[in-house]
Amino acid sequence: MTSAGDDKFTFIEGVKNPHSCTVLIQGSTDHAIAQMKDAIKDGLRATQNCVEDEAIVPGAGAFEIAAHVHLEQFKRTVEGKPRLGVEIFAKALLVVPKTLLENSGLDVQDKLLRVLADRENKHRVVGVSVASGDPIDPAIEGIYDNFLVKKQMLGLAPVLAEQLLLVDEVIRAGKSMKSDGGMQG
CATH class of the missing domain: 1.10.560.10 (GroEL-like equatorial domain)
Structure with missing residues (x-):
């Protein structure tokens, strides 16, 4: 059990063959959180494109x-x-x-x-x-x-x-x- 602010979270680590993950986002405002979510989605989409294209410029x-x-x-x-x-x-x-x-x-x-x-x-x-x-x-x-x-x-x-x-x-x-x-x- 780990604390982040007032909330408590359970982290499962060391899984040998993970197929998913959870990203914990904290921010001072809803707008800041929305911006972080967008940045993460953009990064994941760029990574997906890179893997599928097998090419970058x-x-x-x-x-x-x-x-x-x-x-x-x-x-x-x-x-x-x-x-x-x-x-x-x-x-x-x-x-x-x-x-x-x-x-x-x-x-x-x-x-x-x-x-x-x-x-x-x-x-x-x-x-x-x-x-x-x-x-x-x-x-x-x-x-x-x-x-x-x-x-x-x-x-x-x-x-x-x-x-x-x-x-x-x-x-x-x-x-x-x-x-x-x-x-x-």
């Missing part, structure tokens, strides 16, 4: 940075309008490292340019440090993303962009906003 925006650099090189081999599409898709991939930098309160443009230059000059896997914004090797830092998540991202991004382009009318607050700028009710 470098995190910290490294996948997106590498894909951006590759598409920028590929763009040189494409002519006409498709070239613009490749360029736009390459730029769109940088949203992930930009968001990491912005959420860290860092100078996004300055730090991103430094990271891209490091990637292009040293031809190595590079991600962004959320602490400093400097280039890092995510594998050394132990930062990885799920392969399945990146695969789904690459598959869904063009589909969502196409769907947005097909929108011919925006409905806002119960009113229709036509392209002529007038509102109709």
Whole structure:
């Protein structure tokens, strides 16, 4: 019998072939407990994806940075309008490292340019440090993303962009906003 606060718990340990476990969560508020539960579920889902995929990719925006650099090189081999599409898709991939930098309160443009230059000059896997914004090797830092998540991202991004382009009318607050700028009710 072990105490945790006012509650008493019985822990069964040393089971030779366990197939389940219980995670004890304590927090000062219901909100804090809910956040911990979400974090645990996210971690378990990421672990499940990793086991099922049998693959991971470098995190910290490294996948997106590498894909951006590759598409920028590929763009040189494409002519006409498709070239613009490749360029736009390459730029769109940088949203992930930009968001990491912005959420860290860092100078996004300055730090991103430094990271891209490091990637292009040293031809190595590079991600962004959320602490400093400097280039890092995510594998050394132990930062990885799920392969399945990146695969789904690459598959869904063009589909969502196409769907947005097909929108011919925006409905806002119960009113229709036509392209002529007038509102109709």
